[in-house]
Structure formats: C-alpha cells, structure tokens
Amino acid sequence: MTLWILFALMTGLTALTVLMPLRRGSASASDAGAADEAVYKAQLEEVDRDLQRGLVDAAQAEAARTEIARRLLAAHKQNQRNGKSAATGAVKWAALLPALLLPAGALGLYLWIGSPDLPDQPLEARLQSNPEGQPVEVLVARVERHLAANPQDGQGWEVLAPVYMSLGRPQDAAQAYANAIRLNGASEPRQSSLGEALVVAAEGLVTADARAAFERAVQLDPAAAKPRFFLALALGQEGKRDEAISAWKRLLDGANPNEIWVPAAQQELAQLEGRLPPSLQPPRGPAAADVEAAAAMSEAERGEMIRSMVDGLKTRLEADGGSVEEWVRLIRAQIVMGDKDAAKASLAKARETFAAEPPALDVLRQAETDNGLGS
Amino acid sequence: MIVETGHFALVLAFVLALIQSVVPVWGAVTSDRRLMETAAPVANALFVLVALSFAVLTWAYLASDFSVVNVWENSHSAKPLIFKISGVWGNHEGSMLLWVLILVLFGSLVALFSGNVPAPLRATVLGVQGWITAAFLLFILATSNPFERIPQAPIEGNDLNPLLQDIGLAIHPPLLYLGYVGFSITFAFAVAALILGRIDAAWARWVRPWALLAWVFLTLGIAMGSYWAYYELGWGGWWFWDPVENASFMPWLAGTALLHSAIVMEKREALKVWTVLLAIFTFSLSLLGTFLVRSGVLTSVHAFAVDPERGLFILVILCIFIGGSFTLYAWRAPLLKQGGLFAPISREGALVLNNLFLTAATVSVLVGTLYPLALEAVTGEKISVGAPFFNLTFGPLMIPLLLAIPFGPLLAWKRGDLLAATQRLYAAFGVALLAALAVFWAWGMRQVLAPIGVGLAVWIMAGAVAELLSRTRITEIGLSRGLSRLVGLPRSAFGTMLGHFGVGVTLLGIVMATAFQTELVRTVRPGDTFDMAGYQLTFTGIAPRQGPNYTEQVGHLVVRQGGAEIAAMDPSKRIYPARGMPTTEASILTFGFSQLYVSLGETRDDGAVDIRAYFKPMITLIWLGTLVMSIGGIISITDRRLRVGAPKPARAKTAGLSPAE
Structure with missing residues (x-):
C-alpha cells in the first residue's frame, strides 16, 4: 500500500510542475524581438568596455558600433511590426494532458512492465534474515561467508560438502571434503565422500586422485562398501577385467542384498563377465544416480533436504542422547546456518543430557566459547 | 519498494x-x-x-x-x-x-x-x-x-x-556521454531556429558555450578512452582507428568545426545557416556513434549485448531524428536570414577554411567507418579498413589545416592581411625550423617524416604563443606595458591560445612516440636482464597474488640506469573467476614525458615468461595535449563577455567581398 501512496504522490507532484505555470499565466519574460534588442544594446556596451581596456582601437570600435547599430535598428523595426501575442484557448487542453495522461499513462505502463509485488532483496539483509523459508542458495552463501571468515572451521566444511554434492557442485564438494579431512582428520566416510565427489566431478571416471582417496578410506575401514565399490569400478575402467571381476565378487560376497548399491554392482559384474552387451547398459554407479536425483529435485526440496539433515540429527539426539561430539556438531551446524537461537537451545539441552558428566560439560563449555554463544 | x-x-x-x-x-x-x-x-x-x-x-x-x-x-x-x-x-x-x-x-x-x-x-x-x-x-x-x-x-x-x-573506464563513459549528449543542446537550438524560422541574436551567444562545453567533455572522454586502451589492453597502442573510436572521433571533428563556426556567428552574425547545419550534423554523428556502439553492429568491449531488436530500435530513432532534422533544414533553412559579408582572406575566411577541412576529414572517417559495414551488409564480404586508409585520407586533410592554425587568429575580422599575419609569425616559423633541424641532426635519415612532424607541432605551439604576444604588442610598447596588456587580455584569448597550443602538444607526442619508440618482445627467465632505451631491466620472477575478486600472476622487474636501481615494475595477468576472464595489467613507468611500458605474455612451464616491453618517448604529451585543449575550452567558457568581432574598417572601398554563405 505504501508503494501505491508513494506512486500517487510522485505522480501528483509531477503533474503540478506542468499545471502550475499554466495557472500562473505570467507575462514577465521578454518577447523575442525585445530580447534581440537587449542583446544588441549589451553588445554596444561591450564594445565600449573593449575600447576602454584597449582591446580594440577607436576606428575598430566605431566600425563595430556602426554594424551593431544597424542590426539594432532592424530588430527594432521588426519588433514594432510584430503584434503582441495573446493567450489562446489551448491552455485548457494543455492542462488536460498532464491531468489525464500522467496518471493514466504512467500507471498503465508501469502495471504492464513493473513488478509492484517484488520486494527489494539486498544481499546483506537476505543473509541476515531468518533461515526458515530461505532458498538453499542463500543458506549455502551464508555458510560460505562464515567459512571465508573462519576457514579453519572443519565442521562448517563438513556440513557444506554434502550440500554442494546435492546442488550439483561436485568440484566444490571435493574441496570442502578435503578441507574437512585436513581440519578434522581422516575418516572412512570423509575419504569415501571425497573420492565420490571427485568421481562425479570427472563425470563418472575414477581419477587417480579419487582412487587415492578410496584407497585411504579402505585402509581406515577395510569393511566399508563404498570405497571398495568405486575401486572395483576403477579396475573395470582401467580395463583390468579379471581383477575387476574378482573385486566385484568379493564386494558382493556376503553383502546385504537390500543395500542400494548392490544391483549396480551386480550389473557391473554381469557386464564384465559378458552376460550383458556393453552398449545396452552403460555402467553407472550410485554416484551418478544421486546427482540425477538431486538435479531433479526442486529448489525448495533441496533447501528442505539440508534442513532435514540438521533436523534429523537434532531429533535423534533429543531421543537417544547421542555422544557429546554429536551435540557439538549439531550446535555448529545450527550456527553456520545462522540460527543462533536454535544453537543456544541445543546447548541447553546438551547440558541437561550430560549434567552428570563433567568432562562432557567441559567440551560443551569449549563449544560455547568457540561459537560465541556465551553471554 | x-x-x-x-x-x-x-x-x-x-x-x-x-x-x-x-x-x-x-x-x-x-x-x-x-x-x-x-x-x-x-x-x-x-x-x-x-x-x-x-x-x-x-x-x-x-x-x-x-x-x-x-x-x-x-x-x-x-x-x-x-x-x-x-x-x-x-x-x-x-x-x-x-x-x-x-x-x-x-x-x-x-x-x-x-x-x-x-x-x-x-x-x-x-x-x-x-x-x-x-x-x-x-x-x-x-x-x-x-x-x-x-x-x-x-x-x-x-x-x-x-x-x-578499471578507474579509467569508470570515468570514460560519463565524460564521453557528457560530450555526445551536450551536442543535443546545440541540435535542439538548431532545430528550434528552423521551427521558429528565425535565428535570434541570443541564439549564437547560447550555442557557442554549449558547443564548447560538449567539446571539452568529448575531448576528455576520447583521451581517457585512448589512455585506457593504451594501458589496459596491453598492446601499448593508443589509437587503432577502430570503428568504436571513430564513432566518438567523428562528432569531435564536427564539433570542433561547429565551435569555430559558432564563433563567427556570435561575433559577426555570419555563417548562420551553415552553423545550424553543422549543429544538426554533429548531433547526428553522436547518435550514429551511439547506434554503432550500442547496436552490436560492431563487436568490441563496448557492445555489451548483441540484440538485433535494440539495434533496429536505435536505427529507427536515428532515421527519425537525422532524417527529420535534415528534411526540416531543407524546408526551413531558406527562411533564415543570411549573415554579413566578408573577404576571402579574413578571420571569417580562415574559419571557413577550418570548417571545410574538418568537415572533409569527418567525412573521410565516416566513409572509412561505414564502408566496411555497408559492404558486409550488401555482399557479406568482410574487409577491415585500418590505419593505412586513414593515413592516406585523414592525414593529408589534416596537414594543411594544422599548417593554417597559427594564421587564423592573426587575421582581422571582415578583411585580413595575410602578409602582416605572416610577418608576425616569422619567429614561430624560425623556432619550428630549428626544432625540425634538431630532430634531423639527432636521428638523421632514419625517420624522414619525423623532423617534418616535429617542426609542424612546434609551429603550431609557437604560433599560438606568438599570436597571444602579438595581441599584447609587447615588441612595440616594451615589456612592462606589454605584460600589463597581457593580464588585461580577455580570458577567451587565453582559451584560444591554449586550445591551439594543445593541438601542437598532442601532435608532438604522436610524432615522437610513433617515430622513435623502441619495442622488444622476448622470453625471459628469472635473473635475465635486458636493455631498453638506456635502462636495464632485470626480471626477478613471477608470483601469485590474491585480489578482492580476482587472482593474479605478478611479474617483478627491477629497473636500473647506469648501475643504480631506480624503480621496480610489476606487470601482471589477472583471472576474474566469476567470468573466467583473463586481463593484462601493464606496468608503466613515467620519466618526464616518456614512458617505459612492460606487459606480460604467456607463462611457460619452466618459470620463463614472455615479456613485451616498449620505450615510448614523449607519449604522455598525447594526452597532456588534450588536457591543455580542454583547459583552453573551460577558460573560454568562463569568459561570459558578449563576443563582438570588431571588423577592420575599410580604408578604401575594397572590391571582392563575398557573401557569407
């Protein structure tokens, strides 16, 4: 509503600039002919001044005066011949123009091309506002800003990395996982996810870097399925058929058939053993499928996905207590999402949960200081 | 909201x-x-x-x-x-x-x-x-x-x-637009005169300062754009006869002509109809420039978005305004009163000569700019019209004009005396000849045209000073009275002097930088030293650096002269990740009026890098000259006296007065 009042005011003021002179009807300004005479008279004075300053000599000044006087006479005669101008009835019509055209034209045109419903969206305000209902890009930008200011925040990178994956930014995801590993130490899931991000970035190809990541993951947890899946895939891609077949067999051996990766692995194996024509079923790992799923998601769904990740953690911790490290992770996540109140609430909950464990309380106190939650 | x-x-x-x-x-x-x-x-x-x-x-x-x-x-x-x-x-x-x-x-x-x-x-x-x-x-x-x-x-x-x-580009467009658009005022005055069927005495008094103001801004805008191209594009060139440059240069040439014919009009009420035509022509060229640059007809850094719909729209605006105003001119101009009479050799005559050459030069640039476009539109054949064309057409038109500059202000209004004017220019001619001989003696036959060019530049500068001094009659009435007369001269006299002097300065810079520049392109490794016009440049290495929204590779060179370290140069290559675009940031050292210019090329794997180095003698004079011209223009604008051109009285009835138009 304010917008329309403002527009009405602007239109009104603008219309006034046309209507005021029409109402006044002054006759102050000089006529064209009279203005000519004034200029010539001023020129005559100028010649006198030039003569005084010695810029022209007497003969030149006289010649100039003669010329100007001739023009002055002509202008004077012309002026007498012209009758005085009279106001015409056109004023009424002219007054109608701004009175009608301005509001109707401006408003009509604006309604056609303008976007009166769209509010301003300055970046700072968007980053400061309540994270609820914000599109996922805004949330990511918030975390990115936070990390640009605190690049040593390993938890932040850890939260951000899977979001990058789901947004279809595997290169950024790989970088984020690498940072998380550098700051939080290596673990099987981090190394595997790093490798996966690199594979997706290389459009399904298991590159040397990705392989190194998966190999480190297997060292950390020889039983983990994901790195072994990709290492088997790598062998296939390198053309080491027999090694690949035995790797797939070892992976599928004793695996729970309900795991989502099992059909893909079986298919790979079938293909390598020549039971499927290669052209019919191109190899595709779960990574490619994930990306497709993420790409198919709408923006709102993606935002929901991040929030549900954090909410899921919260619900689980509130239900079964969890470890103090998990609580700290939740608080961190809430901080980087910009939801300070939720972080404070989580901190209070964690204190209740670990009220009987002084070492855990120490960890929480540390987290409070680190995250600037202390009063 | x-x-x-x-x-x-x-x-x-x-x-x-x-x-x-x-x-x-x-x-x-x-x-x-x-x-x-x-x-x-x-x-x-x-x-x-x-x-x-x-x-x-x-x-x-x-x-x-x-x-x-x-x-x-x-x-x-x-x-x-x-x-x-x-x-x-x-x-x-x-x-x-x-x-x-x-x-x-x-x-x-x-x-x-x-x-x-x-x-x-x-x-x-x-x-x-x-x-x-x-x-x-x-x-x-x-x-x-x-x-x-x-x-x-x-x-x-x-x-x-x-x-x-870039800072230069932050300032260049507003200046250029102030120039382009400033000519819309003179255009509006011209069209108004045609509509009303009369040219008031106040008309010329109003048109000249607006033309001057627009011209000052256009001069500065073009100079700024040229300096930007010089340091940002990394080729060390300052004018390329690029259609986009020509688009701004044409209104400048026509505007310069307009400026001079407006003087005649204000002072003598002559050349009225011609001035109206020039005012229309100048703004038409401004519109044409806007069209060429904005429509995407030309690909350049200025063509932000190629959109045929926009091009068509501007073309329609162009046709309506240019076509309409020229039609109006053909219809209404005969109603306008003709101006005063003057002899062919007179200040008015000299200004007509100026207008003639400037207009012809504008047309030559116009042809060189539009012909390739027209040819491509009609036959689809792409040709490029570059420096050789303009050197052959624009150059010869400029030389007589430049030669004539010192004579103009020395001729009297209405009927002048060429011989007397020449006598007052003897000293200036002597100085110019000495300068040409000095250049010839120093560089010999290596650059045949350089002594002539330098002589011409000095001729214009000395001529401008000589004109001002002759107005003080310092040789006749002695130093002290002469000086007091100098102080008493109207500001417009200084404006004229600086305007013409600036042309000489720019010309001197152009001749020197073109004839005597040293260029060197080579691959250097850290520790390499090379020699450049008496300076020893040592390349010490290249290192990455992080900017706010770019990353860059900065090369470092130490500049020595006679063994003593005098400066350091840090040319760089930047990458702006948001657009994935590289730019070259040349490093420029100024010694007096001359500049040492280094820019980086490709970086090799082994730490070697291609370097392009120039020594450009007196190059800054090109832009300093435009600054002098602009200052002259501003001084002239501040002089709000009424301009009256006192005619030289006829001693005897002289025959041979020709009509003004």
Whole structure:
C-alpha cells in the first residue's frame, strides 16, 4: 500500500510542475524581438568596455558600433511590426494532458512492465534474515561467508560438502571434503565422500586422485562398501577385467542384498563377465544416480533436504542422547546456518543430557566459547 | 519498494517527456506564453525523476540486490565499491540510463540558465530536448529496462566484465556521454531556429558555450578512452582507428568545426545557416556513434549485448531524428536570414577554411567507418579498413589545416592581411625550423617524416604563443606595458591560445612516440636482464597474488640506469573467476614525458615468461595535449563577455567581398 501512496504522490507532484505555470499565466519574460534588442544594446556596451581596456582601437570600435547599430535598428523595426501575442484557448487542453495522461499513462505502463509485488532483496539483509523459508542458495552463501571468515572451521566444511554434492557442485564438494579431512582428520566416510565427489566431478571416471582417496578410506575401514565399490569400478575402467571381476565378487560376497548399491554392482559384474552387451547398459554407479536425483529435485526440496539433515540429527539426539561430539556438531551446524537461537537451545539441552558428566560439560563449555554463544 | 520506485520514476519521466515534447512547442508556435512557460519546470522535473531512477539503480548495485536482473548480470558482492558504482553504467541498460540522465541534466541546465533567452526559443529548445528524451526513454523501457526483476533472486552475481573494472573506464563513459549528449543542446537550438524560422541574436551567444562545453567533455572522454586502451589492453597502442573510436572521433571533428563556426556567428552574425547545419550534423554523428556502439553492429568491449531488436530500435530513432532534422533544414533553412559579408582572406575566411577541412576529414572517417559495414551488409564480404586508409585520407586533410592554425587568429575580422599575419609569425616559423633541424641532426635519415612532424607541432605551439604576444604588442610598447596588456587580455584569448597550443602538444607526442619508440618482445627467465632505451631491466620472477575478486600472476622487474636501481615494475595477468576472464595489467613507468611500458605474455612451464616491453618517448604529451585543449575550452567558457568581432574598417572601398554563405 505504501508503494501505491508513494506512486500517487510522485505522480501528483509531477503533474503540478506542468499545471502550475499554466495557472500562473505570467507575462514577465521578454518577447523575442525585445530580447534581440537587449542583446544588441549589451553588445554596444561591450564594445565600449573593449575600447576602454584597449582591446580594440577607436576606428575598430566605431566600425563595430556602426554594424551593431544597424542590426539594432532592424530588430527594432521588426519588433514594432510584430503584434503582441495573446493567450489562446489551448491552455485548457494543455492542462488536460498532464491531468489525464500522467496518471493514466504512467500507471498503465508501469502495471504492464513493473513488478509492484517484488520486494527489494539486498544481499546483506537476505543473509541476515531468518533461515526458515530461505532458498538453499542463500543458506549455502551464508555458510560460505562464515567459512571465508573462519576457514579453519572443519565442521562448517563438513556440513557444506554434502550440500554442494546435492546442488550439483561436485568440484566444490571435493574441496570442502578435503578441507574437512585436513581440519578434522581422516575418516572412512570423509575419504569415501571425497573420492565420490571427485568421481562425479570427472563425470563418472575414477581419477587417480579419487582412487587415492578410496584407497585411504579402505585402509581406515577395510569393511566399508563404498570405497571398495568405486575401486572395483576403477579396475573395470582401467580395463583390468579379471581383477575387476574378482573385486566385484568379493564386494558382493556376503553383502546385504537390500543395500542400494548392490544391483549396480551386480550389473557391473554381469557386464564384465559378458552376460550383458556393453552398449545396452552403460555402467553407472550410485554416484551418478544421486546427482540425477538431486538435479531433479526442486529448489525448495533441496533447501528442505539440508534442513532435514540438521533436523534429523537434532531429533535423534533429543531421543537417544547421542555422544557429546554429536551435540557439538549439531550446535555448529545450527550456527553456520545462522540460527543462533536454535544453537543456544541445543546447548541447553546438551547440558541437561550430560549434567552428570563433567568432562562432557567441559567440551560443551569449549563449544560455547568457540561459537560465541556465551553471554 | 526502493527498486520499484525507481522503475516508476522512469515510467513517469517517459510520460512527462511526451508532454514536454508537445506543450511548450505548441505554445511557441501559437505564441501562447503560458504553454511556453511549462518548459522550464518540466525540464527540471524530468531531471529529478531520471536522477531518482538512476540513484535507485546505483543503490541496487551497492546493496547487491540480485533480484534486479541488471545487477545480477553485471555485479558481484565481492567487487570493490568503486566498481560497484561504475558497474551501473558498465553495461548496456545502465549506460543508456546514464545517457538519458545527462540529457535531462543538460535540459535542466538550459532551463535554469536561460532567463534571457527569448521565450519561444527557450520553449522550443526544451521541447526538442523532450523529443530526444522521450525517444530514448521509450527505447530503454521497451528494449533495455534496467529494472527488470527476477522473483527468485540468485545469491551471487556474474560480475562486471573485468576489462571494465578499471578507474579509467569508470570515468570514460560519463565524460564521453557528457560530450555526445551536450551536442543535443546545440541540435535542439538548431532545430528550434528552423521551427521558429528565425535565428535570434541570443541564439549564437547560447550555442557557442554549449558547443564548447560538449567539446571539452568529448575531448576528455576520447583521451581517457585512448589512455585506457593504451594501458589496459596491453598492446601499448593508443589509437587503432577502430570503428568504436571513430564513432566518438567523428562528432569531435564536427564539433570542433561547429565551435569555430559558432564563433563567427556570435561575433559577426555570419555563417548562420551553415552553423545550424553543422549543429544538426554533429548531433547526428553522436547518435550514429551511439547506434554503432550500442547496436552490436560492431563487436568490441563496448557492445555489451548483441540484440538485433535494440539495434533496429536505435536505427529507427536515428532515421527519425537525422532524417527529420535534415528534411526540416531543407524546408526551413531558406527562411533564415543570411549573415554579413566578408573577404576571402579574413578571420571569417580562415574559419571557413577550418570548417571545410574538418568537415572533409569527418567525412573521410565516416566513409572509412561505414564502408566496411555497408559492404558486409550488401555482399557479406568482410574487409577491415585500418590505419593505412586513414593515413592516406585523414592525414593529408589534416596537414594543411594544422599548417593554417597559427594564421587564423592573426587575421582581422571582415578583411585580413595575410602578409602582416605572416610577418608576425616569422619567429614561430624560425623556432619550428630549428626544432625540425634538431630532430634531423639527432636521428638523421632514419625517420624522414619525423623532423617534418616535429617542426609542424612546434609551429603550431609557437604560433599560438606568438599570436597571444602579438595581441599584447609587447615588441612595440616594451615589456612592462606589454605584460600589463597581457593580464588585461580577455580570458577567451587565453582559451584560444591554449586550445591551439594543445593541438601542437598532442601532435608532438604522436610524432615522437610513433617515430622513435623502441619495442622488444622476448622470453625471459628469472635473473635475465635486458636493455631498453638506456635502462636495464632485470626480471626477478613471477608470483601469485590474491585480489578482492580476482587472482593474479605478478611479474617483478627491477629497473636500473647506469648501475643504480631506480624503480621496480610489476606487470601482471589477472583471472576474474566469476567470468573466467583473463586481463593484462601493464606496468608503466613515467620519466618526464616518456614512458617505459612492460606487459606480460604467456607463462611457460619452466618459470620463463614472455615479456613485451616498449620505450615510448614523449607519449604522455598525447594526452597532456588534450588536457591543455580542454583547459583552453573551460577558460573560454568562463569568459561570459558578449563576443563582438570588431571588423577592420575599410580604408578604401575594397572590391571582392563575398557573401557569407
């Protein structure tokens, strides 16, 4: 509503600039002919001044005066011949123009091309506002800003990395996982996810870097399925058929058939053993499928996905207590999402949960200081 | 709400401009004073509305409001403040808005400072300004609206073209537009004179300062653009006869002619009809320049977006205004009274000569710029018309003009004495000859044209000084009285002197930098030393550096002269990740008027890097000269005396007076 009042005011003021002179009807300004005479008279004075300053000599000044006087006479005669101008009835019509055209034209045109419903969206305000209902890009930008200011925040990178994956930014995801590993130490899931991000970035190809990541993951947890899946895939891609077949067999051996990766692995194996024509079923790992799923998601769904990740953690911790490290992770996540109140609430909950464990309380106190939650 | 207010202000301005186009002109034609009186307040309101709109767009850039398409396309939250501001006009939509802002600013200035202009003239002039404003606002709203929105605002923008993230380019477009658009005032005065069928005595008094003001800005704008190309593009060239450059150079040439013919008109009431034609011609060239640059007909850093619809739109505006005004001229010009008479050898005659050569030169540039376009449009054949064409056409036209510059101001009005003028130039000629001989003696036959060029440049400079001194009659009346006369001279005399002197300075820079530059392209490794015009440059290595919105590889060179370390140079290559675009940042060292110029080329794997180094003697004179010219123009504008050209009285009745036109 304010917008329309403002527009009405602007239109009104603008219309006034046309209507005021029409109402006044002054006759102050000089006529064209009279203005000519004034200029010539001023020129005559100028010649006198030039003569005084010695810029022209007497003969030149006289010649100039003669010329100007001739023009002055002509202008004077012309002026007498012209009758005085009279106001015409056109004023009424002219007054109608701004009175009608301005509001109707401006408003009509604006309604056609303008976007009166769209509010301003300055970046700072968007980053400061309540994270609820914000599109996922805004949330990511918030975390990115936070990390640009605190690049040593390993938890932040850890939260951000899977979001990058789901947004279809595997290169950024790989970088984020690498940072998380550098700051939080290596673990099987981090190394595997790093490798996966690199594979997706290389459009399904298991590159040397990705392989190194998966190999480190297997060292950390020889039983983990994901790195072994990709290492088997790598062998296939390198053309080491027999090694690949035995790797797939070892992976599928004793695996729970309900795991989502099992059909893909079986298919790979079938293909390598020549039971499927290669052209019919191109190899595709779960990574490619994930990306497709993420790409198919709408923006709102993606935002929901991040929030549900954090909410899921919260619900689980509130239900079964969890470890103090998990609580700290939740608080961190809430901080980087910009939801300070939720972080404070989580901190209070964690204190209740670990009220009987002084070492855990120490960890929480540390987290409070680190995250600037202390009063 | 802020953004939409700006949008509404722009729409309102368009409708108001339509009213401005009709009401005051109607009043002038029907002699209705009240209708005429709307012109000034409406012109001011137009300025306020467009300024509001522009301020809002600037706010959107500063606040990184990416819900505005234009901001999203051309800004980035990490961009330094100055480039957030200059980004407003570093794109098609914003630059057109700036164009209109300057247009209405000039309209408002005319409204504020034209109390003594006859009412019909004033109303018609502002009405014609209203036509131009309405046409361009329609163009903006229909095809290039900077206030288009995105409902789902992205979180980061696409950044400004890195080549445009530069101080020079922050200033260049506004200056150039002030020049282009300034000529719209002289155009409006010319069209008003044609509509009203009379040229008032106040007409010339009004046209000359506006022409001068526009010319000063255009001069500075072109110089700025040229200096930018010199240091930013990394080739060390300062003028390429590129169609985009020509687009700004043509109005400058025509504007220079207009400036001179307006002097004749103000002082002598001669050349009236010709001045009106020149005013139309100059603004037409400004419009043509806008069309060439903005339509995407030419590919260059200026063609922000290639959009045939826009090109067509500007072409239609172009045809209406140019075609319309020339038709009006053909129809109404015979009504205008012819001016006074003068002999062929006289100040007026000299200025006609000036106009003749400048117009011919403009046409030669026009042909060189448009012919390739026309040929491509008709036959599809691509040819490029470059320096050789212009050296053969533009050059020969300039030489007689430059030779004649010192004579002009020395000739008397109405009937001059060439012999007397020549006598007063003996000293200047002597100095020029000495300079030419000195160059010949120092460099010999290696550069045949250099001594001639230097001699010509010194001739113009010495001639300008000689003219000023001869006005003081210092040789006749002694030093002290001469000096007091010098102080008493009108400021316009100093303006003329500086304007002409500046031409000489620029010419000297052009000749020296072209004839005697040293160039070196080689691959260097850290520790390598090479010699450049008496300076020893040692390359010490290359290192990465992080900027606010770019990363760069900075090379480091130590400059020694005679063993002593005198300076360091850090040329760099930047990458702007938002657009993935590289730029070259040359390092320039200035010694006196000369410059040492180093830019980086390809980096090799083994730490070696290609380096391009130049020594350009006296090159800064090219731009200092334009600065001198502009200062001359400004001094002349501040002299608000009425200009009266006192004719030389006829001793005996001399035969052979020719009509003015």
